[in-house]
Amino acid sequence: MTQMKELSDAIISGNRNKASEIVSAQLAAGVGAGEILQALTTGMDEVGRRFKNNEFYVPEVLIAARAMKTAMGLLEPALVAAGIKREHTIVIGTVKGDLHDIGKNLVAMMLKGANFEVVDLGVDVPTEKFIAAAQEHNADIVAMSALLTTTMPYMRETVNAIKNAGLSVKVMIGGAPVTQQYAYEIGATGYSADAASSVDLARKLCEK
């Protein structure tokens, strides 16, 4: 098995010690940061695929994301030195009044794993904060999560405020009570039913 395949497998199994070991060894051996990054991303893509197929559950995804985060910590200086930047930025948060963060965290981790720059605003995020962060980071996408039927309407308010502010940013939404129909209704650009699909959606929205 090649080292890169082993690295992808370490991410898939959530073995952060193994992943760190391989990243350090590969960097020391002069392997390009881009190639290492590709192996990490391949691992997270596979995690996403297994999650979609119900072979993996949320805990497996989080453990894989933890390994990814550790490995990326080691890789980051080499990426900077090589001038490799993430192409797209996503600002993400759970809407105002809603303190649920598991779904939002999962999406953020999957997006990071797919090599998006992710600015996580946390929970209970007011409209102004989404707008300010989108402007500050020149975001491509604003991603909003809501778990409660009572907080979901705040998505509409934020979408309207983003439009009124004249931002060209795309908006994707998700969360237990949210539907594709709701996304259409409030004028969001896209809706994702789960964390793994959010990566596909974000890639699609960034292509447009």
Add this chain to the structure above:
Amino acid sequence: MDREYYLNLAKSGISFPIGPDLVLKEHVDHHEIMNDGVRLGRVVAEAAERYKTPLALPVMDLLLEKAMMLGAMGELTEAQIPTWHFSTCPTEEQVAKIRKGIEGPLSRRLQANVDAVRYIAKQTKLIPVGMSIGPFSLMTKLVSDPITPVYLAGMGVTGEDDEQVKMVETLMDLAVEMVLRLFKAQASAGAKVFFIAEPAANKVYISPKQMAEGSDVFERLALKFLRRIKAAMDEAGVDLFFHCCGELTNEMVQGFASLEPVVLSLGSSRVLWEDAKIVPDHIVLYGNLPSKKFYSDDLITIGDVGKACGEYVTKMRATGHPYILGTECDVLYVEGCEKTLMDKVMTITNYRSHSCGGQNSCGSCQTAK
């Protein structure tokens, strides 16, 4: 109470939602009511009467226990508490303060809940129902990332090996003490039934893959603590109404059934007529109409609710399992959707008295209009 009571209740064909929040929010001063046990008790009684159930189900707010525990540390403002979490194991000093807080006076809201139970017990003929979040769900609300340490615990990592696992174990011990404190207070106030809402003990937090591979994590971190509470309930002669609306595996449902609740209430991700095969016949199944969608007529119309009532009752009747038609969870008030929410929950309440099965075409429907 005798288990037969609940079996007979199911046999009588009763149907009702879990929906006191909708009735509470009809009162303009609902914020004040939540802090006043007698007035809250009156609202709980009003809801039970409106929904035509003898069970006085309380208003569900699963954030109160966390607030009391963190408040006891004396380090956070009231505004900080909802978004504050442990990311490391609490210090010995913090643990001691929380423990002292649990043993001390209840917070105003929790005391009002206890006083509401007392009101129901003394002033009405309804069955007083106490309520608390379950210990596992409470722990998940206290920790910034509960899933990773729970997974590590499932791999066999102990608190001695890992600081994150130690955090979860420490907070589980405190969480169960908090729930026991609430149980004892409500039982002393006259609760005959104790409603435990354990929505987080589900496959988002606990890996079914890990369980299938032989891990005892579900037993060790969820059921073991619930068994402690159930033992205290048995000693006090109080019945368990167990509720989990999270996504569950069959093994999780069977685990909850092993707690011997009188009623088991599950979320709409479960197919109750399938669960009837794995839940013993002496446990009444309750639920599980998709009430989280009730706020929207685009997602589910009142006609759909009526049809679903018919489908659920017919399919459950075919299983022969004792069953009460109801909602998948507490139906929460959504501003601007009050009428459709109430119309839909009342469709459930009135279902059995309608010859049309809630299809809006019989005499009872016309009277209701």
